[in-house]
Amino acid sequence: MKRITLIILALGTLANAQNTPIKKDSSNVVLDEVLVIAAKKNKIETAMKMAVSVDEFLASSDNISFIKRGAYAWEPLLNNMSTERSTVTIDGMHIFGACTDKMDPVTSYVESNNLSDIDVKSGQEGSMHGATVAGSIDLKRKSTAFALGQTWNGAYQSGFEFNNNQFFNLGNVSYSSDKLVADGSISYRKAKNYTDGNTDEVEHSQYEKFNTSLGIAYKTTNLSSVRVDAIFDKAEDVGYPALPMDLSLSRALITSVTYKQFFEDKLIKVWDTKVYFNTIEHYMDDTTRPENLVHMDMPGWSTTYGLLSKVNLKKENYSSEIQINAYDNLSIAEMRMYPQDRSETTMFAYSWPWVTTRYAGLSISNSWDISEKSQLNFGGTLGLNYNYSKYIEFNWIFHPGASQEKTRFLPNLYASYQFNASGFESSIGGGYGHRAPSVSEGYGYYIYNSFDRYDYIGDPDLENEISYEANASAGFKNKKGSIKAQVNYFYIQNYIIGRILSQGSPMNYQSVGVKGYTSLDHATLFNFSMHANYSILNNLHWKGTLTYARGLDENKNNLPFIRPLSYQTSLHYSYQKIGFRTSFNGDLKQIDYSPEYGEDETPSYTNWNISADYTFYIKNYKTVFQIGAENVFNEYYSTYADWGNIPRMGRNIFTSLKIDL
Amino acid sequence: MKRLHFFVIVIFVVVSSCTVEKTDYEAELSTETTEYIEYENVTSITSGDYTVNLEALNGTLYKGYNEIHLSIINTVTSESLQDAEVTFLPIFTDANGNTSSCPHAYNLEYDATEDYYSGFAVFTSESDTTVSWQLYINFQVDTQSYAINQTITVEEQTNMNLNMTAFTGSDNEHYFIALVSPQSPGVAENNLVAGIYKYNQPTEAEGTFPDLSQYSYSAVQDYTLLLDPRMPEASMGNHSSPNNEDLIMESDSLYHGVVNYTMTGNWTLNFILQNAEGETLKGTEVSTEFTPGIEGAKSDLYIDILF
Numbered sequence: 001m002k003r004i005t006l007i008i009l010a011l012g013t014l015a016n017a018q019n020t021p022i023k024k025d026s027s028n029v030v031l032d033e034v035l036v037i038a039a040k041k042n043k044i045e046t047a048m049k050m051a052v053s054v055d056e057f058l059a060s061s062d063n064i065s066f067i068k069r070g071a072y073a074w075e076p077l078l079n080n081m082s083t084e085r086s087t088v089t090i091d092g093m094h095i096f097g098a099c100t101d102k103m104d105p106v107t108s109y110v111e112s113n114n115l116s117d118i119d120v121k122s123g124q125e126g127s128m129h130g131a132t133v134a135g136s137i138d139l140k141r142k143s144t145a146f147a148l149g150q151t152w153n154g155a156y157q158s159g160f161e162f163n164n165n166q167f168f169n170l171g172n173v174s175y176s177s178d179k180l181v182a183d184g185s186i187s188y189r190k191a192k193n194y195t196d197g198n199t200d201e202v203e204h205s206q207y208e209k210f211n212t213s214l215g216i217a218y219k220t221t222n223l224s225s226v227r228v229d230a231i232f233d234k235a236e237d238v239g240y241p242a243l244p245m246d247l248s249l250s251r252a253l254i255t256s257v258t259y260k261q262f263f264e265d266k267l268i269k270v271w272d273t274k275v276y277f278n279t280i281e282h283y284m285d286d287t288t289r290p291e292n293l294v295h296m297d298m299p300g301w302s303t304t305y306g307l308l309s310k311v312n313l314k315k316e317n318y319s320s321e322i323q324i325n326a327y328d329n330l331s332i333a334e335m336r337m338y339p340q341d342r343s344e345t346t347m348f349a350y351s352w353p354w355v356t357t358r359y360a361g362l363s364i365s366n367s368w369d370i371s372e373k374s375q376l377n378f379g380g381t382l383g384l385n386y387n388y389s390k391y392i393e394f395n396w397i398f399h400p401g402a403s404q405e406k407t408r409f410l411p412n413l414y415a416s417y418q419f420n421a422s423g424f425e426s427s428i429g430g431g432y433g434h435r436a437p438s439v440s441e442g443y444g445y446y447i448y449n450s451f452d453r454y455d456y457i458g459d460p461d462l463e464n465e466i467s468y469e470a471n472a473s474a475g476f477k478n479k480k481g482s483i484k485a486q487v488n489y490f491y492i493q494n495y496i497i498g499r500i501l502s503q504g505s506p507m508n509y510q511s512v513g514v515k516g517y518t519s520l521d522h523a524t525l526f527n528f529s530m531h532a533n534y535s536i537l538n539n540l541h542w543k544g545t546l547t548y549a550r551g552l553d554e555n556k557n558n559l560p561f562i563r564p565l566s567y568q569t570s571l572h573y574s575y576q577k578i579g580f581r582t583s584f585n586g587d588l589k590q591i592d593y594s595p596e597y598g599e600d601e602t603p604s605y606t607n608w609n610i611s612a613d614y615t616f617y618i619k620n621y622k623t624v625f626q627i628g629a630e631n632v633f634n635e636y637y638s639t640y641a642d643w644g645n646i647p648r649m650g651r652n653i654f655t656s657l658k659i660d661l
Numbered sequence: 662m663k664r665l666h667f668f669v670i671v672i673f674v675v676v677s678s679c680t681v682e683k684t685d686y687e688a689e690l691s692t693e694t695t696e697y698i699e700y701e702n703v704t705s706i707t708s709g710d711y712t713v714n715l716e717a718l719n720g721t722l723y724k725g726y727n728e729i730h731l732s733i734i735n736t737v738t739s740e741s742l743q744d745a746e747v748t749f750l751p752i753f754t755d756a757n758g759n760t761s762s763c764p765h766a767y768n769l770e771y772d773a774t775e776d777y778y779s780g781f782a783v784f785t786s787e788s789d790t791t792v793s794w795q796l797y798i799n800f801q802v803d804t805q806s807y808a809i810n811q812t813i814t815v816e817e818q819t820n821m822n823l824n825m826t827a828f829t830g831s832d833n834e835h836y837f838i839a840l841v842s843p844q845s846p847g848v849a850e851n852n853l854v855a856g857i858y859k860y861n862q863p864t865e866a867e868g869t870f871p872d873l874s875q876y877s878y879s880a881v882q883d884y885t886l887l888l889d890p891r892m893p894e895a896s897m898g899n900h901s902s903p904n905n906e907d908l909i910m911e912s913d914s915l916y917h918g919v920v921n922y923t924m925t926g927n928w929t930l931n932f933i934l935q936n937a938e939g940e941t942l943k944g945t946e947v948s949t950e951f952t953p954g955i956e957g958a959k960s961d962l963y964i965d966i967l968f
Contacts, residue, residue, distance in 0.1 A: 167865045195686030251680075283681055291953055294896040299681045334684050337924070345967060347894070348689055349848050391686065393849030397921045400850060400904055446923070503903035507923060509896055509953035 028648050046113075048570070048609050049582055050626055051159045051656035053189075054115065058137070061120055062486075062529045062545055065563045069101075069643040070240040071107035071164060071194055072207040077641065079488065079527050080549045080562050081120055083136035083495070085465070089129050090139045090231075092274070092308045093256060094327045094359075099247075099298035100351045100440060100447045103240060107139065109233040109252040109280070111211035113157065113170040114185040116142040123469045123488060124431025127381045127412035128323055128363045129308075131435045133492060135465040144174040146219055154659075157440040159379040159626075159656030163649050164189035164205065173661070181217040181227075192419045193239070196647035204246055204288065215310070223262040223412050224477040232256045242643035243450050244510055248285035254278040258279035277500070293509045300333040302353070317369035317382035325383075327519050328359040329519050331439045331530030334617025335446070338443075349507075355443045357436075359383060361410070375418045377429075383410035387443070394445045398504060398516065402460040406442075407438060410434040410464065416471070425475050425484070431469040437462045441496050447506040447635075449498070452598025454515040455506050456498050461476045463519050466493040481534030481542075482525040488527050495523035495553070497597070522553040543570040550592060560597035561641050564590040575624065581628075589638040601644070605637035611654075622660045629653045671823050673730075689925060692967050696845040702731050706811045710737050713798060713809055716777070723818040724787050725825040726839035731769055731778040734802060744771045747778045747800040750871055751813075756757050756791040762876035764837050764858035765855055783829055783839045783856060784815040797871055819966040822846060824888075828962065830942030834936065835860035837878075837884070838964065841915055846922055846968045853888070853920040855908055857934070880914040887933040889947055890920050891957050893965070894927060898959030899950060927967050931960035 045059040046052050055074040058064050064073035067082070071484065078086040088106040089095070097104040119127075119138040143154070154173035158164065172185035193201045210233070217227035238247040256276035263269060283296040288440030306327035313320040339345070361383035368376045385408045389395055392404040398492040416429025437458070440447055444458035445554035468491040472653045475484030498515035506513060528548040536542055545568045549561030570583030586606035591600040613629025634651040701720030716730040731749070733742040747769040753761050766780035783814055798809040818824065825839035842854040861877040868874070872952045886908035892900040900923070908918030922928060933944030944962035 052918055090964070281680055299683075301683065332683060334686070335924075337896070337926075339926075340896055344894070345926055347892070347924045348684065349924035350686070379752075391848075396850050397848075397923055398903055409753060501903075505901045505949070505951050506898070507900055509898055512951075 017123065032407070035199070044363050048581055048628065048630070049323075049654065049656075050624065050658060051170070051654075052112060052156050054110055054112055054118075054139070054272040056110060057118075057604075058107065058118060061118075061545060062531060063122055063135075063527060064120065064137075065641060067102075067641045067643060068639070068646070068648075069103065069242040070238070070646070071191060071205045071238075071649070072209070072235070073104055074109060074236050075105045076137060077561060077563075078120065078134040078137060079490070079491075081553060081577045082492075082523060082561065084441060085132065087126065087130045087132045087136045088133040088139075089136065090254060091229075091256070091595040092129050092138060092323075092325070092327065093254070093276045093278065094304055094306055095132060095252075095254060095278050096302045096304060096329050096331060096357075098250070098280040098302035098331070098333070098438070099284070099337070100298070100300060100333045100444065101243060101245070101284070101450075102430070103238075103243070103247055103284070104235075104250055104280070104282050104627065107137070107567075108235065108250075109185045109211075109254065110139055110141075110187070110231065111185070111213075111233070112171065113155070113172045113187055113469060114142055114183075114211065114213040114231060116140050123224045123364075123490070124412050124414035124433045124467070125377070125379075125416070125429075126322070127414065127431075127433055128511040129325055130380070130427070130435060131381065131383050131385065131410040131412055133433060133435050133465060133490070134158055134313040140213065140229075142172070142174075142183055142185070143215055143217065143227070143229075144176045144183050145226070146178055146181055146217070147176040148178055149561045152321045154661035155658060156661065157656060159654060160534050161654040163652035164194035165285050180221050181215075183215040184213065186212040194649045194652075197631065197634050197650040198338045198647075199634070199650060200647075202241050204241045207235065207238040209233070209235045209238075223264065225260050227258040227260070228256070228509055239288070244286050244289060245284045245286040245296070245298065248283050250280070252278065252280045259508070261391045267313050267315055269312045269314050270581070271309075271311045271511070274307070276306045276308070277304070297336045298334065298351070300331075302329065302331045304329040318366070320364060320366045322364075325363065327358070327461040329357045331355045331357070349445060349446050350391055350394055352439055352443060353392070353394040353445060356386075356388040356390070357439065358386040358388075363412075373419060376415070377418070378415035380411065380413040381433075382409075382615045383412070385410050386435070387445050389460060395443055395458065396628040397642060398457045398501070399459055399461065404460075406460055408434070408436050408464055410436060414469075424475070425477065426472070426474045427450070430471070433467050433469075434464040435467070435525075436464060436615060437517065438497055444517070446507040446514075448511055449515075449598075450510065452498075452515070453510060453512045454498065454514070454598075455508055455511045456499070457501065457504070457514060457516045461518050462517060464494060465496055465519075467491070467627040468493075479535075481532065483530070483532040485530045486528070489631060490525040491522060493522050493526065494544060496520075496525075497553070497559075521550065523559055525549070525551045525559070539574045541572045542570070543572070547550055557596060558592045558594040558599075560594040560599050562594075563594065564588050564592070564602075564640055580610075581616075582610045583607055587639055587648070593640070602638065602640045602642075602645070605639070606633075607635065607637075608632045618659065620654055624658045625656070626658075628651070628653045665788055673685070673966055683833075690845055690847055690968065693925075694822055694845040702870075703729075704811060704813060705912050706809050707736065708807045708809050709805075710735055711800075712736050713805055715796070720785075722784060722813055722815050723780070723823065725818045725823045726783050726841050728779065728781050729932075730775070731780070731798070732908070733843060735945070742800070742802060743776065744773070745778075745800050745802060747771075748749065748780075749780050749825070750797040750876060751782050751784065752795045752797060752871055752874070752876070752902065753786065754793050758912065760870070762854065762878065763838070764860075764878040764880075767873070767877075773964060780854070783825060783837055783858060785825070785837070786815070787817050788813070788815045805898055821965060822843060824964045824966060826964055830934065831940075832861070832942055833934070834942075836881070836942065837911055838932070839883060840964060840966070846966070848922055848924055850904065851920050851922060853908060853918045853930075854884065855916045855917050855918075856914075857884060857886060857908075857910075862913070880910075881936070883910055883937040884916075885909055885935045886916055886918065887935065887937075887944070888918055888920060889931040889960070890922070891929050891947065891959075892924075892927060893929045893959070895954055895956040897926075898953035898955065899948060901949065914925065922968070925968055931961050932962040932964070932966045934958065934962060 310323035365379035412433035414431035471488035568585035613626040769778035902921035906919035910915035
């Protein structure tokens with residue numbers, strides 16, 4: 001009922017918005033332009049599809065790949081490293097998933113219609129918001145700028161995908177005046193099981209997601225504003241075909257208050273301070289899997305408070321950003337097993353024994369334009385990371401006497417030099433950084449990993465992971481097209497990974513043994529990507545991407561989840577109001593797989609996708625209709641990062657309609 | 662603006678609706694077990710000018726190990742009797758009228774700071790309508806001897822963490838193993854304390870009742886109690902825990918070891934009892950295989966616990 005109320009409310013808002021004449025005033029005062037709070041156009045769409053999920057959008061980025069446990073909530077891998085090694089933030093705010101099995105990466109708690117952009121930074125350049133090895137993914141929320149007159153804007157998007165009967169409705173509306181700005185969005189998606197390339201239904205791959213957001217900004221003085229933001233996300237009945245459990249409910253409330261102060265004719269340009277709070281609850285459910293021997297309840301909670309304060313400085317050819325970042329997170333995960341005779345006592349343990357993480361860091365990033373052609377970027381972070389395990393006795397079972405409290409210093413440094421001349425561009429850079437073990441790596445207790453079928457135990461006294469990084473890029477650009485190659489290389493000391501323990505016995509009945517998170521002496525990772533685009537005709541564009549990566553442990557054995565050689569090529573043709581796109585993408589055979597970590601050889605695959613769109617006007621409202629098909633050949637495949645080799649979606653015909661109001 | 666207010670209200674209604682409660686871990690640990698710390702009066706017996714107060718945890722004597730405190734008060738002067746020789750003998754009478762005893766401390770030790778006499782008894786069965794327990798307490802004041810004979814009630818021990826077992830070893834001796842601590846274990850490393858006693862078989866025929874030689878028990882010296890804790894629930898597939906330590910004797914004449922419980926619930930402590938020479942008196946090694954769906958076989962010698 002509540003949802004229906006919300007939808008009615010939202011529709012009401014939209015209907016009203018339609019009746020409001022859109023006032024456009026091009027003669028905005030300079031100050032109002034300055035007071036833009038990250039006003040950006042909606043870029044959340046891919047080359048193929050205009051209505052995409054956040055995951056699908058991220059997947060179109062060169063250095064992001066995904067571990068997929070089903071059709072929903074994919075875990076983003078940045079530079080072929082899992083989420084422990086990257087920081088994922090929303091407008092710089094730290095949020096931590098509440099699921100020990102990584103069913104809920106941060107990206108699953110937002111929706112494409114409340115984001116304006118996703119900022120991906122590779123390696124140590126991404127350490128501004130917190131210690132990282134792989135880099136950072138910052139999800140930028142939509143926020144409309146103050147306007148002179150009253151302005152209403154909105155968009156409504158709806159669509160249907162035939163493979164999994166996914167029906168979605170996304171609406172967003174914004175109001176803007178000279179004193180007040182409001183952004184609201186609401187979305188609802190519901191999908192049934194998808195079918196694979198053999199047209200077999202993949203059981204437990206359904207999902208249902210509701211998301212809404214609201215942001216209100218008020219201009220307190222000519223040079224300052226206050227903004228209050230909230231996102232509420234709720235996913236229900238989400239299947240994870242690759243896991244032995246599904247999700248009955250997950251909810252997130254993400255809130256923040258931001259104060260922004262601008263300065264005229266000063267070294268300091270803007271001071272931006274935000275306090276935030278977010279809370280996540282996540283309830284796994286195995287009652288949908290009667291084949292399970294043991295019924296378990298596995299609820300998880302994650303609550304984070306934080307502060308983010310930054311100033312931007314600029315003088316002539318030098319600009320700098322100084323940031324203070326602090327947060328406090330409490331992660332709790334429980335497991336309760338039920339005996340077959342339900343009259344017997346249940347069995348209880350914490351898989352995250354009330355683990356507190358506090359982080360405070362001071363970061364600085366500088367950009368110095370040495371000349372018109374060259375630029376030096378450099379910066380660093382000094383962070384203090386504190387962990388506390390309330391029920392340390394759980395951790396003591398495997399690590400007797402391990403420290404209940406642990407404080408770590410986390411330095412991060414980077415520098416890069418860019419050179420551009422007559423279409424040629426190149427860069428070279430390096431980085432050094434530490435990261436603290438994640439909650440699972442440090443304090444996890446019998447966390448079942450259905451990929452290699454081991455129960456994982458954390459070690460509170462793990463050493464910091466230390467990354468030495470080098471990167472370079474070279475490219476050429478002209479009016480017709482561009483080509484760019486990028487490489488990076490990570491030498492990671494104390495690389496944290498699960499190793500089989502000789503002691504203890506499995507707790508989860510599907511498990512084959514116990515692994516403890518331990519530090520390898522080192523591991524290395526190499527990533528290469530090449531990106532090109534070319535305008536064959538004025539209305540015919542080609543794009544291509546090639547990526548390759550290799551990850552090795554100290555004994556030159558392969559690391560898991562490293563993407564084999566992959567490619568993507570697409571053509572876009574537009575004629576008057578019609579657009580036509582086609583693309584091929586695929587991975588070659590995964591030769592360098594890691595049997596030690598539960599991987600097997602994954603064969604190659606190719607996907608062919610096509611789509612067409614038509615733009616027209618309904619009463620002056622721009623409307624785009626798109627129809628297309630993914631995996632046109634209906635190929636049966638699974639990728640190197642599909643958990644338990646679950647098959648990907650077979651042929652999927654999608655349609656969507658977008659109206660700009 | 663009203664619309665925005667509606668939005669905010671609706672969002673808060675949605676947010677504040679149902680949620681799963683977090684487990685109260687401390688309460689969770691005490692659902693199956695109660696930890697008693699206070700010694701309370703079990704019974705008071707008067708003999709002549711003296712009253713003997715018998716105290717035990719929770720004021721109750723249970724089957725299994727009981728630590729007991731005895732205070733002896735002169736009812737005339739209200740002063741306590743200090744540093745006297747006090748003996749303590751529990752006698753069990755079965756339905757046929759046969760008598761026996763149980764592991765106990767015969768000579769009670771005087772504790773000057775607490776001003777009581779302390780000892781213990783490992784009651785091997787509960788009192789009921791057909792069987793009974795009697796205490797024979799003797800003490801001497803100057804030349805005057807006092808003998809007290811009091812029927813007591815031994816109740817069922819509902820806390821399985823204080824379970825006991827009695828058996829005949831391969832050496833044909835009668836042994837008793839009684840858990841002493843922890844009363845309320847946690848999902849943690851727990852210091853496991855047990856008393857291991859032996860019945861000293863009489864070499865001569867019974868004299869005048871109660872003939873002490875017929876009811877003599879002692880703590881076994883320098884034995885080892887090998888420990889392998891496992892979860893008996895079939896779905897747990899013979900699950901065990903790491904870093905456990907076998908029980909060895911310490912200066913308090915009790916056996917101390919370490920047991921790790923990885924989660925709450927039913928556990929079986931599989932034991933092998935070895936004498937000082939390392940010979941196995943009772944108990945068998947259990948399988949270490951993980952067998953989901955199949956209950957692991959228990960040792961010949963085991964105690965079940967639950968928390």
